[in-house]
Amino acid sequence: MIDQRESVSGAHFAFTDRWGGVSAAPYEELNLGGAVGDDPAAVLANRKLTAQALGLDPGRVVWMNQVHGADVAEVDGPWDDGAEIPSVDALVTARRGLALAVLTADCVPVLLADPVAGVAAAAHAGRPGMVAGVVPAAVAAMVRLGADPARITALTGPSVCGRCYEVPEGMRAEVAAVEPASHAETSWGTPAVDVAAGVHAQLERVGVRDARRSPACTMESHDHFSYRRDRATGRLAGYVWLD
DSSP states (O other), rough: OEEEEEETTTTEEEEOOSSSSSOOOSOOSSOOSSSSSHHHHHHHHHHHHHHTTTTTOOGGGGGGBBBBOOEEEOOOOOOOOTHHHHHHHHEEEOOOTEEEEESSSSSSSEEETTTTEEEEEEEEOOOHHHHTTTHHHHHHHHHHHTTOOGGGGEOOOOOOTTTTTTTOOOHHHHHHHHHHGEEEOOTTTSSEEOOHHHHHHHHHHHTOOEEOOOBBTTTTTTTSOOOOHHHOOOEEEEEEEEE
C-alpha cells in the first residue's frame, strides 16, 4: 500500500503503490483517482484505507483538480462540502496537520516541506506542467508563506523514466529548450523526455538543496499504475504533511 514513507524533522512524505485496496480491474487495487472511471465508492474506500495507514484523518486530506498547468492554490483546510475543487496543479499550506495530496500515473509527484517555517506543498509535474514551471511556482508560493528554499526538503515519487518516455524529436527539442536537463533517449535509442530530471534541475535552480528522487519507473514497474503502459488504469498518490 505504501511504496515509500519518510519523515524529516516533523515533515512527513509518502507515496503509494497499487496494492492493498478494493478497486476491481483495470483499476486494481489501490486506485486513489476519482476521475478515471472507477467506482466512486471504491475510490473513497481506498482513500480512507490509505489515510488510516498513514495515521491521517481522511477528512483532513486536501485533493486538487489537476489540469497540467502551473497554478498554485494556498489552502488552510479541507474544501467545503459541495464546493468546486479548483483546477490547479500545486497546493501549499501553512497549516500543520493538514495533508496535501497529488495524483499521478506517470507524471512526477513532487512533495516539499520546510518544517521550520511550517510550510508544505504538493505539485503535479507532468511534461506540460514541468515546462510551465509548476514546481518553481510551488516553491515561490512556499517562500511567500515564510519558507526558505535552503531549508526545503523535496521528494519526487515514482514516475515514468527517461529511458521509457518516448516522444517525437520535435517535442523533445521544445521541452529541452525550456529545461535542458530533460533531454533524454530511450533504452532503444529514440528521443525521450526525462521529466523528473527536469524537475530536479528546477529545484536546484531555485535553491532547494535537499531533493530526493524515487528510483521507481511507473512504466517498468507493475507495482505502480502507468497510463502510458495501460491507458485504462488507476492513480497513485503522494502525501505531505507537517506535525
